Amino acid sequence: MIRLYDSARAAVAPLEPRDAGRVSIYLCGPTVYDLPHLGHGRHALVWDVLRRWLTFTGLQVRFVSNITDIDDKIIARADAEHVGEEAITATYEAAWWAALDALGVARPDEAPHATAYVEAMVDLIEELVDRDVAYELDDGVYFDVSSVTDYGLLAGQSLESLRSGARVETNLLKRSPLDFALWKNAKFGEPSWASPFGPGRPGWHTECVVMSLGLLGDGFDIHGGGLDLKFPHHENERAQAVALGRHFASHWVHHGWVMVGEEKMSKSLGNFTSLTDLLAQTDARAYRLLVLRSHYRSPIEVSPATMKDAERALARLDALARRFELAPLAGATLEVAASVEWSEEGRALYDVVAAAMENDLDTPAAVAVLFEALTRANALADEGDEHRARSLAEAVAACFAGLGLRLVAAEAALDDESADLVARRDQARSARDWASADRYRDELVTLGWIVEDGPTGTVVRRG
RNA sequence: GGCGGCGUGGCCGAGUGGUUAGGCAGGGGCCUGCAAAGCCCCGUACUCCGGUUCGAAUCCGGACGCCGCCUCCA
Numbered sequence: 060m061i062r063l064y065d066s067a068r069a070a071v072a073p074l075e076p077r078d079a080g081r082v083s084i085y086l087c088g089p090t091v092y093d094l095p096h097l098g099h100g101r102h103a104l105v106w107d108v109l110r111r112w113l114t115f116t117g118l119q120v121r122f123v124s125n126i127t128d129i130d131d132k133i134i135a136r137a138d139a140e141h142v143g144e145e146a147i148t149a150t151y152e153a154a155w156w157a158a159l160d161a162l163g164v165a166r167p168d169e170a171p172h173a174t175a176y177v178e179a180m181v182d183l184i185e186e187l188v189d190r191d192v193a194y195e196l197d198d199g200v201y202f203d204v205s206s207v208t209d210y211g212l213l214a215g216q217s218l219e220s221l222r223s224g225a226r227v228e229t230n231l232l233k234r235s236p237l238d239f240a241l242w243k244n245a246k247f248g249e250p251s252w253a254s255p256f257g258p259g260r261p262g263w264h265t266e267c268v269v270m271s272l273g274l275l276g277d278g279f280d281i282h283g284g285g286l287d288l289k290f291p292h293h294e295n296e297r298a299q300a301v302a303l304g305r306h307f308a309s310h311w312v313h314h315g316w317v318m319v320g321e322e323k324m325s326k327s328l329g330n331f332t333s334l335t336d337l338l339a340q341t342d343a344r345a346y347r348l349l350v351l352r353s354h355y356r357s358p359i360e361v362s363p364a365t366m367k368d369a370e371r372a373l374a375r376l377d378a379l380a381r382r383f384e385l386a387p388l389a390g391a392t393l394e395v396a397a398s399v400e401w402s403e404e405g406r407a408l409y410d411v412v413a414a415a416m417e418n419d420l421d422t423p424a425a426v427a428v429l430f431e432a433l434t435r436a437n438a439l440a441d442e443g444d445e446h447r448a449r450s451l452a453e454a455v456a457a458c459f460a461g462l463g464l465r466l467v468a469a470e471a472a473l474d475d476e477s478a479d480l481v482a483r484r485d486q487a488r489s490a491r492d493w494a495s496a497d498r499y500r501d502e503l504v505t506l507g508w509i510v511e512d513g514p515t516g517t518v519v520r521r522g
Numbered sequence: 523g524g525c526g527g528c529g530u531g532g533c534c535g536a537g538u539g540g541u542u543a544g545g546c547a548g549g550g551g552c553c554u555g556c557a558a559a560g561c562c563c564c565g566u567a568c569u570c571c572g573g574u575u576c577g578a579a580u581c582c583g584g585a586c587g588c589c590g591c592c593u594c595c596a
Contacts, residue, residue, distance in 0.1 A: 086596095087596080090595085095596090097596095098595085098596050099596050100596090101596070102596035103596080105596090106596095130594090131594080132595095214525070214526095214591075214592070215525060215526065216524065216525050217524090217525095219524090220523090221524080221592060222592095223523065224523070225592070225593085237592095284596065286590080286591080286596085287590090287594090287596065288595075288596070289591080290525095291592085291593085292594095315527095315590095316596075317596085318589090349534090352536085352544080352545070353534085353535060353536080354535090354536075356527095357527095357528090357535085357536090358527090358528085359535090360534075360535095364533070364546090365533085365534055365535095367546080368533075368534055368535095368545070369534090369546085371546055372544095372545050372546065375545085375559095375560095378560080381559085382559080421536080421537095423535065423536045423544075423545095424536065424543075426536095426544070426545080427535095427536070427544035427545080428543090428544085429544095430545065431544075437559090437560055438560085438561055440561095441553090441560060441561050442561090488555085493556070496555085496556090497555095497557085500556095500557080500558095509558070509559090510557080510558070511557085511559055512554075512558075518559095
Protein backbone atom coordinates (compact mmCIF):
# COMPACT_ATOMS: atom_id res chain seq x y z
CA MET A 60 0.00 0.00 0.00
CA ILE A 61 1.12 3.50 -0.72
CA ARG A 62 2.88 5.49 1.98
CA LEU A 63 2.03 9.17 2.17
CA TYR A 64 3.10 12.04 4.34
CA ASP A 65 0.45 12.71 6.96
CA SER A 66 0.39 16.27 8.26
CA ALA A 67 -1.27 15.19 11.50
CA ARG A 68 1.56 12.84 12.35
CA ALA A 69 4.21 14.90 10.62
CA ALA A 70 5.60 11.73 9.09
CA VAL A 71 5.26 9.46 6.12
CA ALA A 72 2.86 6.69 7.05
CA PRO A 73 1.24 3.85 5.15
CA LEU A 74 -2.27 4.53 3.97
CA GLU A 75 -4.57 2.11 5.74
CA PRO A 76 -7.90 2.21 3.96
CA ARG A 77 -10.98 1.95 6.13
CA ASP A 78 -12.44 -0.54 3.68
CA ALA A 79 -10.06 -2.97 2.03
CA GLY A 80 -9.56 -2.24 -1.64
CA ARG A 81 -11.34 1.10 -1.45
CA VAL A 82 -9.95 4.56 -0.88
CA SER A 83 -12.10 7.57 -0.05
CA ILE A 84 -10.67 11.00 -0.74
CA TYR A 85 -12.07 14.40 0.13
CA LEU A 86 -10.46 17.38 -1.45
CA CYS A 87 -11.10 21.02 -0.64
CA GLY A 88 -12.10 22.56 -3.93
CA PRO A 89 -12.17 26.14 -5.11
CA THR A 90 -14.20 29.12 -4.03
CA VAL A 91 -15.65 30.16 -7.35
CA TYR A 92 -15.23 33.91 -7.46
CA ASP A 93 -12.43 34.25 -10.02
CA LEU A 94 -10.55 32.43 -12.77
CA PRO A 95 -8.40 29.51 -11.69
CA HIS A 96 -4.68 30.24 -11.60
CA LEU A 97 -1.57 28.11 -12.00
CA GLY A 98 -1.68 27.04 -8.38
CA HIS A 99 -5.16 25.63 -8.78
CA GLY A 100 -3.85 23.80 -11.80
CA ARG A 101 -1.07 22.17 -9.87
CA HIS A 102 -3.47 21.33 -7.10
CA ALA A 103 -5.85 19.66 -9.52
CA LEU A 104 -3.01 17.80 -11.22
CA VAL A 105 -1.44 16.49 -8.03
CA TRP A 106 -4.72 15.03 -6.87
CA ASP A 107 -5.60 13.74 -10.29
CA VAL A 108 -2.30 11.90 -10.36
CA LEU A 109 -2.86 10.37 -6.94
CA ARG A 110 -6.39 9.38 -7.78
CA ARG A 111 -5.50 7.94 -11.15
CA TRP A 112 -2.53 6.05 -9.82
CA LEU A 113 -4.49 4.45 -7.01
CA THR A 114 -7.17 3.53 -9.50
CA PHE A 115 -4.52 2.27 -11.92
CA THR A 116 -3.19 -0.09 -9.28
CA GLY A 117 -6.61 -1.61 -8.90
CA LEU A 118 -8.06 0.25 -5.93
CA GLN A 119 -11.58 1.55 -6.04
CA VAL A 120 -11.32 5.27 -5.38
CA ARG A 121 -14.20 7.48 -4.37
CA PHE A 122 -13.13 11.04 -5.00
CA VAL A 123 -15.13 13.97 -3.68
CA SER A 124 -14.16 17.58 -4.27
CA ASN A 125 -16.41 20.43 -3.29
CA ILE A 126 -17.30 23.77 -4.77
CA THR A 127 -17.55 26.66 -2.32
CA ASP A 128 -20.31 28.79 -3.75
CA ILE A 129 -21.10 31.01 -0.79
CA ASP A 130 -18.37 33.19 0.62
CA ASP A 131 -17.46 36.79 1.41
CA LYS A 132 -15.43 37.13 -1.77
CA ILE A 133 -18.31 35.96 -3.91
CA ILE A 134 -20.58 38.49 -2.28
CA ALA A 135 -18.01 41.23 -2.74
CA ARG A 136 -17.56 40.45 -6.41
CA ALA A 137 -21.28 40.26 -7.03
CA ASP A 138 -21.65 43.66 -5.41
CA ALA A 139 -18.84 45.13 -7.43
CA GLU A 140 -20.30 43.86 -10.68
CA HIS A 141 -23.89 44.61 -9.70
CA VAL A 142 -25.02 41.07 -10.41
CA GLY A 143 -26.39 38.27 -8.28
CA GLU A 144 -24.09 35.85 -6.48
CA GLU A 145 -25.33 33.02 -8.68
CA ALA A 146 -24.09 34.83 -11.77
CA ILE A 147 -20.60 34.97 -10.28
CA THR A 148 -20.52 31.38 -9.11
CA ALA A 149 -21.98 30.05 -12.36
CA THR A 150 -19.39 31.90 -14.43
CA TYR A 151 -16.39 30.84 -12.42
CA GLU A 152 -17.47 27.31 -11.74
CA ALA A 153 -17.82 26.87 -15.50
CA ALA A 154 -14.33 28.30 -15.93
CA TRP A 155 -13.04 25.91 -13.29
CA TRP A 156 -14.35 22.80 -14.97
CA ALA A 157 -13.28 24.01 -18.38
CA ALA A 158 -9.72 24.48 -17.13
CA LEU A 159 -9.66 21.06 -15.47
CA ASP A 160 -11.02 19.42 -18.59
CA ALA A 161 -8.29 21.08 -20.59
CA LEU A 162 -5.71 19.78 -18.11
CA GLY A 163 -7.02 16.27 -18.54
CA VAL A 164 -8.12 16.15 -14.92
CA ALA A 165 -10.90 13.64 -14.41
CA ARG A 166 -14.07 14.98 -12.84
CA PRO A 167 -14.64 14.03 -9.22
CA ASP A 168 -17.13 11.31 -8.48
CA GLU A 169 -19.05 13.97 -6.61
CA ALA A 170 -18.69 17.74 -6.48
CA PRO A 171 -20.98 18.93 -3.71
CA HIS A 172 -21.91 22.59 -3.49
CA ALA A 173 -21.88 24.31 -0.12
CA THR A 174 -25.22 25.98 -0.72
CA ALA A 175 -26.87 22.57 -1.04
CA TYR A 176 -25.73 21.65 2.46
CA VAL A 177 -26.69 24.68 4.49
CA GLU A 178 -29.41 22.87 6.43
CA ALA A 179 -27.01 20.13 7.41
CA MET A 180 -24.51 22.77 8.44
CA VAL A 181 -27.08 24.48 10.61
CA ASP A 182 -27.79 21.16 12.29
CA LEU A 183 -24.11 20.67 12.94
CA ILE A 184 -23.71 24.16 14.36
CA GLU A 185 -26.70 23.64 16.64
CA GLU A 186 -25.14 20.49 17.92
CA LEU A 187 -21.92 22.33 18.64
CA VAL A 188 -23.85 24.99 20.53
CA ASP A 189 -25.69 22.28 22.45
CA ARG A 190 -22.40 20.76 23.42
CA ASP A 191 -21.28 24.15 24.63
CA VAL A 192 -18.27 24.31 22.34
CA ALA A 193 -19.77 27.16 20.33
CA TYR A 194 -21.29 30.45 21.42
CA GLU A 195 -23.35 33.22 19.95
CA LEU A 196 -22.27 36.83 19.61
CA ASP A 197 -24.00 39.75 17.97
CA ASP A 198 -22.65 38.99 14.53
CA GLY A 199 -22.79 35.20 14.51
CA VAL A 200 -21.87 31.93 16.10
CA TYR A 201 -18.28 31.09 17.01
CA PHE A 202 -16.41 27.92 17.75
CA ASP A 203 -14.51 27.84 21.01
CA VAL A 204 -11.11 26.42 20.10
CA SER A 205 -10.18 25.85 23.73
CA SER A 206 -12.73 23.03 23.77
CA VAL A 207 -10.48 20.89 21.64
CA THR A 208 -7.51 19.72 23.64
CA ASP A 209 -5.21 19.06 20.73
CA TYR A 210 -6.16 22.13 18.72
CA GLY A 211 -3.07 22.98 16.66
CA LEU A 212 -2.25 19.39 15.77
CA LEU A 213 -2.11 20.05 12.05
CA ALA A 214 -0.33 23.36 12.48
CA GLY A 215 2.21 21.62 14.68
CA GLN A 216 1.77 24.24 17.33
CA SER A 217 0.16 24.59 20.71
CA LEU A 218 -2.96 26.63 21.18
CA GLU A 219 -0.88 29.08 23.19
CA SER A 220 1.75 29.70 20.54
CA LEU A 221 -0.91 30.04 17.87
CA ARG A 222 -2.70 32.59 19.99
CA SER A 223 0.42 34.65 20.56
CA GLY A 224 0.95 34.85 16.84
CA ALA A 225 -2.57 35.92 15.99
CA ARG A 226 -2.35 39.18 14.11
CA VAL A 227 -5.77 40.17 13.05
CA GLU A 228 -8.61 40.77 15.40
CA THR A 229 -12.04 40.88 13.82
CA ASN A 230 -14.31 40.69 16.81
CA LEU A 231 -13.04 41.72 20.20
CA LEU A 232 -15.83 39.91 21.94
CA LYS A 233 -14.51 36.55 20.83
CA ARG A 234 -13.22 34.49 23.73
CA SER A 235 -10.05 33.80 21.78
CA PRO A 236 -8.76 35.44 18.63
CA LEU A 237 -8.51 31.93 17.21
CA ASP A 238 -12.21 31.24 17.62
CA PHE A 239 -13.74 31.08 14.17
CA ALA A 240 -17.14 31.87 12.72
CA LEU A 241 -19.50 28.96 12.24
CA TRP A 242 -22.37 31.21 11.26
CA LYS A 243 -22.32 34.78 10.02
CA ASN A 244 -25.44 36.84 10.54
CA ALA A 245 -26.63 38.44 7.36
CA LYS A 246 -26.07 42.11 6.81
CA PHE A 247 -28.49 44.05 4.68
CA GLY A 248 -28.71 42.73 1.15
CA GLU A 249 -26.58 39.67 1.74
CA PRO A 250 -27.76 36.23 0.71
CA SER A 251 -29.01 34.35 3.73
CA TRP A 252 -30.62 31.20 5.04
CA ALA A 253 -32.92 30.82 7.99
CA SER A 254 -31.49 29.34 11.17
CA PRO A 255 -32.17 29.25 14.90
CA PHE A 256 -29.44 31.88 15.23
CA GLY A 257 -31.18 34.19 12.78
CA PRO A 258 -30.78 34.65 9.05
CA GLY A 259 -27.24 34.33 7.81
CA ARG A 260 -24.77 32.09 6.08
CA PRO A 261 -22.34 29.41 7.22
CA GLY A 262 -18.68 30.09 7.84
CA TRP A 263 -16.25 28.48 5.45
CA HIS A 264 -14.88 25.84 7.79
CA THR A 265 -18.13 24.00 8.36
CA GLU A 266 -19.07 22.96 4.85
CA CYS A 267 -16.23 20.52 4.38
CA VAL A 268 -16.97 18.78 7.65
CA VAL A 269 -20.59 18.24 6.68
CA MET A 270 -19.91 17.23 3.10
CA SER A 271 -16.93 14.96 3.73
CA LEU A 272 -18.54 13.08 6.59
CA GLY A 273 -21.90 13.11 4.87
CA LEU A 274 -20.67 11.67 1.60
CA LEU A 275 -17.74 9.54 2.70
CA GLY A 276 -18.65 8.69 6.27
CA ASP A 277 -16.65 8.66 9.49
CA GLY A 278 -13.02 7.72 9.22
CA PHE A 279 -12.70 8.38 5.52
CA ASP A 280 -9.20 7.88 4.23
CA ILE A 281 -7.64 11.04 2.87
CA HIS A 282 -8.39 14.70 3.30
CA GLY A 283 -6.30 16.91 1.10
CA GLY A 284 -5.59 20.36 -0.11
CA GLY A 285 -2.92 22.96 -0.51
CA LEU A 286 -0.43 23.60 2.26
CA ASP A 287 -2.15 26.91 2.84
CA LEU A 288 -5.33 25.12 3.87
CA LYS A 289 -3.58 23.20 6.61
CA PHE A 290 -4.07 26.07 8.99
CA PRO A 291 -6.56 27.37 9.79
CA HIS A 292 -9.04 25.70 7.44
CA HIS A 293 -8.26 22.07 8.02
CA GLU A 294 -7.42 22.64 11.65
CA ASN A 295 -10.85 24.18 12.11
CA GLU A 296 -12.60 21.43 10.23
CA ARG A 297 -10.93 18.89 12.37
CA ALA A 298 -11.75 20.80 15.55
CA GLN A 299 -15.45 20.64 14.75
CA ALA A 300 -15.36 16.94 14.03
CA VAL A 301 -13.39 16.25 17.19
CA ALA A 302 -15.77 18.34 19.26
CA LEU A 303 -18.64 16.30 17.89
CA GLY A 304 -16.89 13.08 18.76
CA ARG A 305 -16.70 12.12 15.10
CA HIS A 306 -13.86 10.17 13.56
CA PHE A 307 -12.57 12.45 10.84
CA ALA A 308 -10.01 11.90 8.09
CA SER A 309 -7.32 9.38 8.92
CA HIS A 310 -4.70 10.85 6.59
CA TRP A 311 -4.04 14.53 5.89
CA VAL A 312 -2.18 15.28 2.68
CA HIS A 313 -1.00 18.73 1.66
CA HIS A 314 0.85 19.83 -1.43
CA GLY A 315 3.22 22.71 -2.08
CA TRP A 316 2.78 25.87 -4.05
CA VAL A 317 3.55 27.26 -7.43
CA MET A 318 6.26 29.86 -7.42
CA VAL A 319 6.45 32.38 -10.19
CA GLY A 320 10.21 32.50 -9.91
CA GLU A 321 12.64 35.28 -9.37
CA GLU A 322 11.41 36.98 -12.49
CA LYS A 323 8.23 37.68 -10.58
CA MET A 324 4.97 37.64 -12.38
CA SER A 325 4.33 40.49 -14.67
CA LYS A 326 2.59 41.27 -17.89
CA SER A 327 5.87 41.08 -19.72
CA LEU A 328 6.06 37.39 -18.87
CA GLY A 329 2.86 36.81 -20.75
CA ASN A 330 0.17 36.64 -18.09
CA PHE A 331 1.49 33.41 -16.73
CA THR A 332 -0.77 33.63 -13.73
CA SER A 333 -4.10 32.51 -15.07
CA LEU A 334 -4.47 28.85 -15.81
CA THR A 335 -6.73 29.74 -18.66
CA ASP A 336 -3.96 31.81 -20.24
CA LEU A 337 -1.34 29.14 -19.75
CA LEU A 338 -3.53 26.54 -21.40
CA ALA A 339 -4.14 28.83 -24.33
CA GLN A 340 -0.46 29.01 -25.14
CA THR A 341 0.92 25.60 -24.37
CA ASP A 342 0.17 21.89 -24.41
CA ALA A 343 -1.59 21.15 -21.12
CA ARG A 344 0.35 17.89 -20.95
CA ALA A 345 3.55 19.88 -20.55
CA TYR A 346 2.19 21.37 -17.34
CA ARG A 347 1.28 17.92 -16.09
CA LEU A 348 4.79 16.73 -16.87
CA LEU A 349 6.25 19.75 -15.09
CA VAL A 350 4.14 18.93 -12.04
CA LEU A 351 5.13 15.26 -12.19
CA ARG A 352 8.82 16.10 -12.32
CA SER A 353 8.87 17.62 -8.88
CA HIS A 354 7.65 16.20 -5.62
CA TYR A 355 4.14 17.23 -4.66
CA ARG A 356 5.28 18.72 -1.37
CA SER A 357 8.00 20.85 -2.94
CA PRO A 358 7.38 24.25 -4.42
CA ILE A 359 7.52 24.33 -8.19
CA GLU A 360 8.60 27.15 -10.35
CA VAL A 361 6.44 27.86 -13.32
CA SER A 362 8.06 30.16 -15.83
CA PRO A 363 8.46 30.30 -19.59
CA ALA A 364 11.81 28.55 -19.14
CA THR A 365 10.54 25.67 -17.03
CA MET A 366 7.53 25.25 -19.28
CA LYS A 367 9.77 25.16 -22.34
CA ASP A 368 11.90 22.55 -20.63
CA ALA A 369 8.83 20.42 -20.00
CA GLU A 370 7.58 20.87 -23.54
CA ARG A 371 10.84 19.57 -24.95
CA ALA A 372 10.83 16.60 -22.63
CA LEU A 373 7.25 15.93 -23.66
CA ALA A 374 8.34 15.99 -27.30
CA ARG A 375 10.61 13.03 -26.59
CA LEU A 376 7.70 11.10 -25.17
CA ASP A 377 5.58 11.84 -28.20
CA ALA A 378 8.47 10.83 -30.45
CA LEU A 379 8.42 7.44 -28.76
CA ALA A 380 4.70 7.15 -29.40
CA ARG A 381 5.30 8.02 -33.07
CA ARG A 382 8.15 5.61 -33.51
CA PHE A 383 6.17 2.69 -32.14
CA GLU A 384 2.79 3.97 -33.26
CA LEU A 385 1.48 3.59 -29.74
CA ALA A 386 -2.25 3.80 -29.29
CA PRO A 387 -3.46 6.54 -26.98
CA LEU A 388 -4.19 5.22 -23.49
CA ALA A 389 -4.99 7.98 -21.08
CA GLY A 390 -7.82 10.37 -21.43
CA ALA A 391 -10.98 11.17 -19.64
CA THR A 392 -11.30 7.61 -18.46
CA LEU A 393 -9.26 6.14 -15.67
CA GLU A 394 -7.08 3.31 -16.81
CA VAL A 395 -6.73 0.27 -14.64
CA ALA A 396 -3.42 -1.55 -14.56
CA ALA A 397 -5.17 -4.84 -14.12
CA SER A 398 -6.44 -4.48 -17.66
CA VAL A 399 -2.99 -3.81 -19.06
CA GLU A 400 -1.25 -6.80 -20.56
CA TRP A 401 2.27 -6.39 -19.29
CA SER A 402 5.16 -7.98 -21.06
CA GLU A 403 7.98 -9.30 -18.94
CA GLU A 404 10.09 -6.15 -19.21
CA GLY A 405 6.95 -4.07 -18.99
CA ARG A 406 5.99 -5.64 -15.72
CA ALA A 407 9.47 -5.06 -14.34
CA LEU A 408 9.21 -1.41 -15.31
CA TYR A 409 5.80 -1.08 -13.72
CA ASP A 410 7.12 -2.58 -10.49
CA VAL A 411 9.88 0.00 -10.26
CA VAL A 412 7.50 2.85 -11.05
CA ALA A 413 5.00 1.54 -8.54
CA ALA A 414 7.68 1.36 -5.86
CA ALA A 415 8.49 5.01 -6.48
CA MET A 416 4.86 6.01 -6.40
CA GLU A 417 4.23 4.16 -3.19
CA ASN A 418 7.06 6.06 -1.59
CA ASP A 419 5.05 9.18 -0.81
CA LEU A 420 4.06 9.67 -4.40
CA ASP A 421 7.62 10.07 -5.68
CA THR A 422 6.62 11.08 -9.18
CA PRO A 423 10.03 12.56 -10.07
CA ALA A 424 11.65 9.20 -9.43
CA ALA A 425 8.93 7.48 -11.42
CA VAL A 426 9.41 9.85 -14.34
CA ALA A 427 13.18 9.36 -14.22
CA VAL A 428 12.71 5.61 -14.44
CA LEU A 429 10.34 6.02 -17.36
CA PHE A 430 12.76 8.23 -19.24
CA GLU A 431 15.48 5.65 -18.75
CA ALA A 432 13.14 3.02 -20.14
CA LEU A 433 12.35 5.26 -23.07
CA THR A 434 16.03 5.50 -23.92
CA ARG A 435 16.37 1.75 -23.58
CA ALA A 436 13.39 1.12 -25.85
CA ASN A 437 14.88 3.35 -28.54
CA ALA A 438 18.26 1.70 -28.17
CA LEU A 439 16.75 -1.76 -28.48
CA ALA A 440 14.92 -0.67 -31.61
CA ASP A 441 18.12 0.77 -33.04
CA GLU A 442 19.75 -2.60 -32.43
CA GLY A 443 16.93 -4.29 -34.27
CA ASP A 444 15.29 -5.94 -31.27
CA GLU A 445 11.91 -4.74 -32.38
CA HIS A 446 9.93 -7.02 -30.10
CA ARG A 447 11.47 -6.10 -26.78
CA ALA A 448 11.70 -2.48 -27.81
CA ARG A 449 8.00 -2.37 -28.52
CA SER A 450 6.94 -4.07 -25.34
CA LEU A 451 9.06 -1.65 -23.32
CA ALA A 452 7.70 1.35 -25.19
CA GLU A 453 4.17 0.16 -24.60
CA ALA A 454 4.88 -0.21 -20.92
CA VAL A 455 6.25 3.32 -20.77
CA ALA A 456 3.06 4.61 -22.34
CA ALA A 457 0.92 2.52 -20.00
CA CYS A 458 2.70 3.83 -16.92
CA PHE A 459 2.35 7.40 -18.10
CA ALA A 460 -1.32 6.69 -18.67
CA GLY A 461 -1.49 5.67 -15.03
CA LEU A 462 -0.16 9.13 -14.23
CA GLY A 463 -2.69 10.72 -16.53
CA LEU A 464 -0.21 11.68 -19.21
CA ARG A 465 -1.22 10.66 -22.70
CA LEU A 466 1.49 10.13 -25.28
CA VAL A 467 0.44 11.44 -28.65
CA ALA A 468 1.50 9.81 -31.90
CA ALA A 469 -1.21 11.30 -34.07
CA GLU A 470 -0.11 13.32 -37.05
CA ALA A 471 -1.79 16.60 -37.76
CA ALA A 472 -3.95 16.64 -40.88
CA LEU A 473 -2.12 17.83 -43.98
CA ASP A 474 -3.52 20.69 -45.97
CA ASP A 475 -3.31 20.47 -49.77
CA GLU A 476 -0.39 22.82 -50.11
CA SER A 477 1.70 20.91 -47.58
CA ALA A 478 0.73 17.56 -49.03
CA ASP A 479 1.86 18.79 -52.42
CA LEU A 480 5.21 19.92 -51.01
CA VAL A 481 5.69 16.54 -49.34
CA ALA A 482 4.99 14.75 -52.63
CA ARG A 483 7.36 16.99 -54.55
CA ARG A 484 10.06 16.55 -51.98
CA ASP A 485 9.78 12.78 -52.13
CA GLN A 486 9.99 12.97 -55.89
CA ALA A 487 13.05 15.16 -55.76
CA ARG A 488 14.68 12.89 -53.23
CA SER A 489 14.17 9.76 -55.27
CA ALA A 490 15.70 11.63 -58.19
CA ARG A 491 18.57 12.54 -55.84
CA ASP A 492 17.84 16.19 -56.57
CA TRP A 493 18.97 17.37 -53.16
CA ALA A 494 18.76 21.05 -53.92
CA SER A 495 15.07 20.83 -54.77
CA ALA A 496 14.40 18.49 -51.86
CA ASP A 497 15.99 20.96 -49.47
CA ARG A 498 14.02 23.80 -50.94
CA TYR A 499 10.72 21.98 -50.42
CA ARG A 500 11.77 21.16 -46.89
CA ASP A 501 12.46 24.82 -46.22
CA GLU A 502 9.03 25.69 -47.51
CA LEU A 503 7.42 23.12 -45.25
CA VAL A 504 9.38 24.47 -42.29
CA THR A 505 8.17 27.94 -43.16
CA LEU A 506 4.64 26.58 -42.99
CA GLY A 507 5.36 25.48 -39.44
CA TRP A 508 6.16 21.81 -39.96
CA ILE A 509 8.96 19.76 -38.51
CA VAL A 510 10.24 17.60 -41.33
CA GLU A 511 11.66 14.12 -40.89
CA ASP A 512 12.67 11.46 -43.36
CA GLY A 513 11.18 8.13 -42.44
CA PRO A 514 11.40 4.77 -44.17
CA THR A 515 8.30 5.65 -46.17
CA GLY A 516 9.51 9.07 -47.18
CA THR A 517 8.92 12.56 -45.86
CA VAL A 518 7.01 12.76 -42.60
CA VAL A 519 5.90 16.08 -41.18
CA ARG A 520 4.48 17.04 -37.84
CA ARG A 521 3.64 20.20 -36.02
CA GLY A 522 6.38 21.74 -33.87
C1' G B 523 7.79 36.31 18.80
C1' G B 524 6.12 30.95 17.68
C1' C B 525 6.16 26.90 14.07
C1' G B 526 7.88 24.77 9.53
C1' G B 527 10.59 24.32 4.98
C1' C B 528 14.64 25.23 1.72
C1' G B 529 20.01 26.33 -0.10
C1' U B 530 22.50 20.29 -5.37
C1' G B 531 26.44 20.79 -11.68
C1' G B 532 24.59 26.34 -17.19
C1' C B 533 19.05 25.82 -15.95
C1' C B 534 14.99 22.75 -13.84
C1' G B 535 14.85 19.08 -10.29
C1' A B 536 15.35 14.09 -7.28
C1' G B 537 18.03 11.69 -3.69
C1' U B 538 19.78 10.55 1.27
C1' G B 539 25.76 7.40 4.90
C1' G B 540 29.76 4.32 0.47
C1' U B 541 27.53 2.41 -6.13
C1' U B 542 25.04 6.94 -12.93
C1' A B 543 18.99 10.23 -10.49
C1' G B 544 16.27 12.16 -14.57
C1' G B 545 15.09 16.15 -17.94
C1' C B 546 16.48 20.63 -20.69
C1' A B 547 20.55 23.27 -22.68
C1' G B 548 25.89 22.59 -24.31
C1' G B 549 30.33 19.67 -26.51
C1' G B 550 32.10 15.20 -29.26
C1' G B 551 30.76 10.82 -32.12
C1' C B 552 27.43 7.16 -34.87
C1' C B 553 23.36 7.24 -38.27
C1' U B 554 21.62 10.55 -42.57
C1' G B 555 22.62 12.96 -49.44
C1' C B 556 22.23 17.03 -45.70
C1' A B 557 18.98 17.29 -41.73
C1' A B 558 15.35 15.71 -38.13
C1' A B 559 14.39 11.77 -34.85
C1' G B 560 17.22 8.08 -32.36
C1' C B 561 21.64 5.98 -30.01
C1' C B 562 26.69 6.35 -27.59
C1' C B 563 30.30 9.38 -24.83
C1' C B 564 31.36 13.98 -21.92
C1' G B 565 30.46 18.04 -17.12
C1' U B 566 32.15 15.00 -11.96
C1' A B 567 27.56 19.25 -8.31
C1' C B 568 25.62 19.33 -3.39
C1' U B 569 25.87 27.61 0.86
C1' C B 570 29.84 28.05 4.71
C1' C B 571 32.35 26.40 9.38
C1' G B 572 32.99 22.71 12.94
C1' G B 573 31.79 17.62 14.68
C1' U B 574 30.35 12.14 14.46
C1' U B 575 32.17 8.14 11.09
C1' C B 576 36.78 3.89 7.93
C1' G B 577 33.63 7.01 4.78
C1' A B 578 28.72 12.69 4.60
C1' A B 579 25.61 16.21 -0.38
C1' U B 580 23.17 12.63 3.05
C1' C B 581 23.65 12.45 10.56
C1' C B 582 24.72 16.36 14.73
C1' G B 583 25.93 21.56 16.15
C1' G B 584 26.65 26.49 14.54
C1' A B 585 26.73 30.58 10.85
C1' C B 586 24.83 32.96 6.56
C1' G B 587 21.02 33.37 2.91
C1' C B 588 16.01 32.47 1.07
C1' C B 589 10.87 31.17 1.67
C1' G B 590 6.24 29.94 3.96
C1' C B 591 2.42 29.59 7.90
C1' C B 592 0.47 31.94 12.48
C1' U B 593 -5.26 36.65 8.32
C1' C B 594 -8.49 35.02 2.91
C1' C B 595 -5.72 31.53 -0.24
C1' A B 596 -4.75 25.31 -4.10
